[in-house]
Every structure is written in structure tokens, then in C-alpha cells.
Amino acid sequence: MISVRNLNYVYGAGLPGSRQALFDINLDIETGDVVALIGHTGSGKSTLIQHFNALVPPTSGTVVIDGINVTDKAAKKSDIRKKVGLVFQYPEHQLFEETVFDDVAFGPKNLGLDEAEIKKRVFDACAIVGIKEKYFGFSPFELSGGQKRRVAIAGVIAMEPNVLVLDEPVAGLDPKGRDGILAMITGLHEQRPEMTIIFVSHSMEDVARVANHIIVMNEGSVAMTGTVAEVFSKGDELRGMGLAVPQITQITDRLRAMGYELPPHIYTLKYGERAIAALLRGEERTDV
């Protein structure tokens, strides 16, 4: 359970050229949710999620994670970082160890775990992200872009956080790499339903496929929160913020406006395809 109250953040507070990035943010995220954070570039998404991990101190306001007040000076940063795993954008840029195994083990080692536990966690995390054992001895720099990204994500999953936060985890990947990462998020949610997953994305299709809740950021404020259905039913508002609803929803909305009877809440291609196919079959029958 994450709750954010009246959070404000100013970059370079008190200096010329200071810039407020977050304005009075209030949020509640339930344990076990898969939450998508959307908003155009510069809307403050990355700034917000760094607060979940005590990497930036709020200018004002509080962030409470499972009862620990992150803003509290007495709270140990290492406890917070054990609880909340943060995968930065382009996490492959943080790889540094000689082998894949050592890099994934870096986080667990910092937690002070014993050898056997570290090994177990590395194996588990690599299984989740789909890095095979034969790569463990490779240098991370020998891998492809998509593989590097998986290794970097595994490095955070291996710390077994209660909350996993991913900043644009599919940015810059090819369609196959994208699908892999999204399937990984879905798989992780099924395997560990108690883990809260928050991810930043610009693709409404990806959001519809993976998330069950959406937080919409606009110019440093939270513009909307709700279930996927609630947020995507407000297409016009989203468009006003430079965002959109999934393409399939755009199509079915248009069809509905033209008088075709389609069920509401069509956000994924699969469901949309079935609904339209059913409509076509139904129409054929009435036509004949």
C-alpha cells in the first residue's frame, strides 16, 4: 500500500532556474495492483517514482509505503530500497560487473544475504526475465540490447521488493523485445500476486494489456486515476492532454457512434477482435 499526500517537488529549490516538477500529488496504490503511469514527456512521472524509493526528498508532503514514512529522517533508506525496487529508464546503462551473474547478484549482495540465498535469487530473477543459465558467465556488454535490459531488470527483481517500479521499461526496444518485457510483467504478477507493480508507459495498447489501474499525469499533477475502464472511457479528456485511448478503442467507439451495437469497455485488440467478429457474424445472420 502506497499513499502519497500533498507531495510537491521543486528541482533546484532556491536557485535561479528552479523548476517545480510535482504539484500537490495525492495518490493511493493498493498492494498487488498493476498500475500504469501515463502522461506526456516532462509531466513528472520519473520524478514521482523516484520519491517511492527515497532517491529524491520531497520539497513538501509525505510518501508512506507499507506504513513506513519515506520522508521520515529516521526511516532507514536501505529498508525502503529493500521494499521498493526501482528500474530506471534504460537500465542497461547501469550494468558494470564482469559477468551477468555478478551483475544480477549486486543488489542481493548489498542486502547482505548469504551465498546460497544470493544464488537462488539470481536463478529465480533470471528465470522470470527469461535469461538462460548459459548466459550467466557472459559479460553483460556482449549481450543484445533487449537481453541487457532483461539482465538489468533481473538485478532489481533479485532484491525481491514488495513494490516493483519500472520507468518506461519498453522504451527503445523492437516489437519482440517489447512483447518479452510485457509478458514478463504479466507473468511476474501471476507468480507473485502480492507484489505491487508500477510501470511508466507511452503505449496505450501496452497499458490496456498489462495494467489494471491507470494514473494519468499532466504537467506535474495527477489528472486522473482509476481502473483501465474508467480512464479509457474518458477519451476526450485524454486527448486534451496529448494522450490517446488504444487504437482498437478508437475504432470501436467510432463504430458505436455509427450505430453498430458493440459491448462497452473494449481496450485490448483480442477482445475487440472477438466483439467485431461476433458483430459481423450476427449481422450476416440477420442479413440472410
Added chain:
Amino acid sequence: MFKDVIIGQYVEGNSFIHRMDPKMKLILTLLYMILLFSVKSIPAYIIATVFTLFIVCLCAVPFKLILKGLKPMIFILLFTAVMNLLMTRGEPLISYELFGRFTLSVTKEGVRIAVLMVVRLLYLLIGTSVLTLTTTPLKLTDGIERLLKPLDVIKVPSHEIAMMMTIALRFIPTLADETDKIMKAQLARGADFESGSIFRRAKALIPILVPLFVSAFRRADELATAMEARCYHGGEGRTKMNVSRIGSRDIKALVIFLIFAAAAAAAEIIV
């Protein structure tokens, strides 16, 4: 945290000094330094003080910001003061026996030299801050390139020096950003940079340095390719898009400086 570094930090503005030609600013800064190191008497110092205050007021940069740039230099200033206080021979004011063998004494001359030396360094720092705060790094390197140009005949690669400076300056904020990002990413993985022995702390830097070097090399490679793709081939036959020339404003600035310098010289002779 790396954003506090003031070097190369330009403050937008439209003051007289902002609009001066960078060549003239560089020349005047150099002359100002020479002036500071040739004045010795109190009246001359007062004239230098007036001139320093004059340029600080004229440059329309918040004084707070100039002071902030001086902060990292406090140690050097203190060190200079202490060394001069203790190492100058003369009429002792206070003496202190050390281990019964050495006498440390603060002399009247020592106090005088320490104060003058600190003031001199302080003004030097303020003067150079005014230069970097009112001139974009790009204009600054352009000025340096054009001042070095006559040395081309003795094979000084003025264009290349300027290009290297431009690129280095251009990448300071990028690398600072990158370092910040990598540090945060490793902190998120439980890295600890702040506790343990010096040896442990040095080792803790590896997770920052390796990715930083990898990214610096990648960027260097990309930049080189991008420059070649746009047919960069060094300075030969290259012309400038914006050529700034010494104008009446710069002559005015030079004259004002020379008047102050003459006054300081006169004060020096009279005393």
C-alpha cells in the same frame, strides 16, 4: 548534486558586460589580473576594489550567485591567509614557542600581506566569475580561438584547441546528469557510497565509474560519427556563422579599465 558546480555556468542577461565581445572580455580579464598582481599600496587597492564593485554591479548577475561560486575556494583562501600570516618575517605581534625549538610568530608585515593576498585572490575569483557568468561557453571558446588565431603561423592548432574546449564544456552537464542517474540507479540497487573505510568507498565507486566510462566512450563515438557525417574536417577553410567584432562598447570598456589602471598606477607612485 553536481548541478552546484558554477564553472561554465552562464547566467542569461542583457547587461553591458553580457553584450561585450568575448575577445575584449578575455583581454580585459587578463589585464585585470595583471593589475591585481602589480598593485601593492593601500590606495591602489582601494581603486581596484572600486573597479571590482563596479563590474559586479554592471554585470547584473545576483551577487549571491557570485558568492556561491567562491564557496569552493574558501579553503585555498584560508590556506593562503594562514601561510602568509605565519611565514612572513618582520616585527612580531604574537609569538608562540613550538616544542621549545621553533617560534611561530605572526608579524605586522604578515598580517598586511595576508590581508592583501586574500583580497587579491578574492578579486581575481570575482573577476573570472564575472567573465564566465556573463559569457556562454560557446562565445568564450570562440573568443579564445580568435585570440589564438595569430599563433597559427607558429603551428598552434587554435581551431582544434577551441573545438576540444567546446566539446568538453558541452559534455560537462551531460556527464553530470549521467553520473547523477547512474548513482541513483545503483543506490536503488542498495549500493552504499557513504560508509566504510576509504578503501571500501573507493571500491564502491566502481559501479558508477564503469557505466560512466562506457557511456562516455559511446557518446564520443557517436559524436565523432555525427561530425564526420556532416563533413567536419578540422579548421581549414572553415568560416563562422556569427562573427562578433570589437565595437564601440568594447573600446569604451577598455578606456574605462585603462582609466582605473592609470589611477592605480598613479596611487602606487605617489605613495
